[in-house]
Every structure is written in structure tokens, then in C-alpha cells.
Amino acid sequence: MGAGQGAVEELLTPDPAFWQGKRVFLTGQTGFKGTWLALWLARLGAAVRGFALLPEETSDGRPPLHNAAGVADCIESLQGDIRDAEALRQAMRGFAPDIVFHMAAQALVRRSYHDPVETFATNVMGTAHVLEAVRACPSVRAVVVVTTDKCYENRERIWAYREDEPLGGRDPYSASKAGTELVVAAWRASFLEASGVAIASARAGNVIAGGDWAGDRLLPDCIRALSAGRSIEIRSPRATRPWQHVLEPLAGYLILAERLWQDGVKVAEAWNFGPAMADVKPVAHVVDRVTRLWGPGAAWHLTSEAGAPHEAGLLAVDPAKAQARLGWHPRLRLDGALDWAVRWYRDYLAGQQAGELIRRDIARYEAEGKAYP
Numbered sequence: 460m461g462a463g464q465g466a467v468e469e470l471l472t473p474d475p476a477f478w479q480g481k482r483v484f485l486t487g488q489t490g491f492k493g494t495w496l497a498l499w500l501a502r503l504g505a506a507v508r509g510f511a512l513l514p515e516e517t518s519d520g521r522p523p524l525h526n527a528a529g530v531a532d533c534i535e536s537l538q539g540d541i542r543d544a545e546a547l548r549q550a551m552r553g554f555a556p557d558i559v560f561h562m563a564a565q566a567l568v569r570r571s572y573h574d575p576v577e578t579f580a581t582n583v584m585g586t587a588h589v590l591e592a593v594r595a596c597p598s599v600r601a602v603v604v605v606t607t608d609k610c611y612e613n614r615e616r617i618w619a620y621r622e623d624e625p626l627g628g629r630d631p632y633s634a635s636k637a638g639t640e641l642v643v644a645a646w647r648a649s650f651l652e653a654s655g656v657a658i659a660s661a662r663a664g665n666v667i668a669g670g671d672w673a674g675d676r677l678l679p680d681c682i683r684a685l686s687a688g689r690s691i692e693i694r695s696p697r698a699t700r701p702w703q704h705v706l707e708p709l710a711g712y713l714i715l716a717e718r719l720w721q722d723g724v725k726v727a728e729a730w731n732f733g734p735a736m737a738d739v740k741p742v743a744h745v746v747d748r749v750t751r752l753w754g755p756g757a758a759w760h761l762t763s764e765a766g767a768p769h770e771a772g773l774l775a776v777d778p779a780k781a782q783a784r785l786g787w788h789p790r791l792r793l794d795g796a797l798d799w800a801v802r803w804y805r806d807y808l809a810g811q812q813a814g815e816l817i818r819r820d821i822a823r824y825e826a827e828g829k830a831y832p
């Protein structure tokens with residue numbers, strides 16, 4: 460399900476003519492979003508070197524998405540840790556990239572409570588190491604640093620956050636991502652702008668799509684329960700998030716990188732890539748939709764968790780700036796994104812190859828062509 464009836468806005472699509480032959484250094488290619496971006500860059504004709512830790516094993520024994528999708532067959536996928544500044548510098552300089560996407564991170568809120576120091580070391584100092592490697596690599600012209608919608612000081616208010624609002628974070632993960640944003644701003648002003656490198660940060664919503672098997676994420680938890688014939692356990696059915704298909708922000712990152720290359724410092728700033736406010740929905744809406752799509756026997760129930768760490772109840776970001784100045788617009792409504800995601804999981808569990816399913820969805824997304832109003 461895509462833009463369909465009521466579509467009013469022609470959309471920009473990442474430009475294969477731009478990406479053909481571009482040399483791209485991608486951190487975090489072994490993660491969920493990194494896997495999808497790596498395959499999209501390869502499809503667009505870019506030469507990609509990835510740098511990341513080995514993909515994490517899944518809790519239920521399924522192969523990590525990076526392995527199942529055959530990413531190492533499509534790009535050069537190096538094992539490395541962004542906390543190792545010298546290894547990172549050598550890997551980047553030896554490749555001489557044109558463009559850098561920095562996606563490697565400790566990306567889970569709950570894990571940040573268990574290991575806050577690792578979270579800050581990876582997300583803050585790791586980003587500093589990436590930007591120092593950029594400084595030592597004269598070929599780089601554009602950098603996109605991926606952060607999160609959780610980098611804002613969340614006051615649980617009913618309107619969406621804009622890029623010029625205060626950063627903050629009550630939990631270690633959110634605070635570390637606010638710190639990442641400060642690192643980006645400092646390196647931009649102190650070093651990169653003067654040397655002709657255009658750097659931007661990208662703040663996306665809660666992404667959903669097939670192939671995510673991470674713990675403590677809503678859709679993977681749903682699929683694990685349903686595929687095992689269990690009822691889904693839900694802690695916070697009223698918690699509201701800016702849900703979006705993973706291809707929505709990835710398209711934004713690619714379009715942003717193109718504009719950084721073309722326009723330089725004019726677009727070297729922070730950008731939100733989030734859904735329309737109509738698709739900022741509570742957890743209960745998502746789970747109801749997933750159980751309907753899964754079919755007979757699918758159900759969910761409320762569970763309590765004594766002493767559970769704090770998580771935001773209401774969060775949304777305003778993507779108006781990206782729409783007005785970059786020409787990026789979301790093209791899938793939430794229910795359509797969930798349709799795509801559940802179909803992906805069903806097809807994968809039925810034996811289809813993960814990489815081909817990702818390419819199928821990328822092709823469908825590129826063909827959508829129009830946005831919902």
C-alpha cells in the first residue's frame with residue numbers, strides 16, 4: 460500500500476546518476492538501518508566501504524540481517540570499532556571516500572541504562588573519532604551523521620519538535636545523542652566548514668521494516684511472539700511515537716547528501732525526517748494493525764514491569780524544513796508501512812531471501828512517486 464488516492468506532491472527520489480561511481484564510507488553497515496542503506500547505495504551504483512562491529516546475534520538464533528541479506532557480497536564490509544580512532548582513520552583514508560554516512564551507534568534506550576558508559580563512548584566519542592578521520596581524509600566533501608528524534612529535550616508536549624529547539628535527554632541514550640549533535644556542531648564550526656566539508660545531522664523517527672530483530676523494539680517483539688504462536692506483551696500501549704518505514708529517512712539521508720555535495724554550507728545543519736502528524740500514533744494502534752495483518756489467532760495483552768526504566772510517553776518531530784528546503788516528503792502512511800513490513804517478515808519466514816526482499820521494497824518505494832497530503 461502506498462501513496463494511492465489523494466496524492467498531491469511529486470517527490471524527489473535519490474538520483475542514480477549522482478550516486479553512480481561515488482565512493483561512500485558507511486559506518487554501521489551491519490545494523491538494521493545500515494543494511495538497508497548499504498543495499499540501496501549498491502543498487503544506485505555507489506562504491507561502498509562499510510566499517511562496523513560484527514553484526515549482533517539475534518535472541519532467537521536467526522541470522523543477523525546483514526548476513527541474511529548478503530551485504531558483504533554487495534559492498535566492502537570491514538569489521539571495526541569506531542571507538543578505535545586509529546583503525547577508523549586508516550580505514551577511511553585508505554578508501555578515499557567522497558561522502559561519509561555515520562550510522563554506527565549504540566541505538567537502544569534500555570541497553571543504555573545497563574551500560575551508560577559504553578553508550579556515551581560509542582555515540583559521543585565514536586562520532587568525534589569519525590569526524591577526526593574526516594579531517595584527516597582530504598577526499599571527503601560531504602558527511603551525514605545520523606542521530607535520532609530522541610536528541611530533543613522531551614517535555615512530553617503535544618506538538619512536534621523543530622530543529623532549533625533545545626537538545627537534551629533524560630536517559631543515557633537520548634543524552635548521548637544530544638551530545639552527538641553537539642559534537643557535529645562543534646566540528647562543523649571549528650574545522651570542517653573552513654576546510655570545505657559540508658556536514659549535516661539527520662534526526663529520524665521510529666523506523667519500522669522487515670529484517671529488524673533487535674530486542675526491546677516494538678515490531679520485532681511483535682513478530683517474534685506471533686511467529687511463535689504467542690500473544691504479544693505490551694508495556695505502554697498509550698506511548699506515542701513518530702513511526703515511519705525505514706526507507707523514508709534513508710531517502711532523506713541520500714537526498715541530503717546530494718544537496719550537501721551540490722550546495723555545501725547552505726544545507727550543512729540539522730534536519731528532521733519524520734512522518735506527518737496524522738501518523739504519530741500510540742503503540743496500541745501499531746499492535747492492533749499488526750495483529751489484524753497477521754491473521755487469526757494473533758493477539759496482544761498488557762503486561763506490567765516493576766522497576767522498568769523511564770521511557771518517553773509522547774514524541775514527534777516536525778519535518779517541515781526538509782519538505783520545504785530539500786523537497787523530501789514521506790510517501791507511505793503508517794498503515795501502509797506496516798503492511799509492507801508484515802509482508803516482508805511473512806515472506807522471509809516462508810523462505811524468501813532477505814536481500815531480495817529489501818531490493819523489492821526499495822524498487823516499490825522508488826516507484827511510489829507521490830506523497831500523501
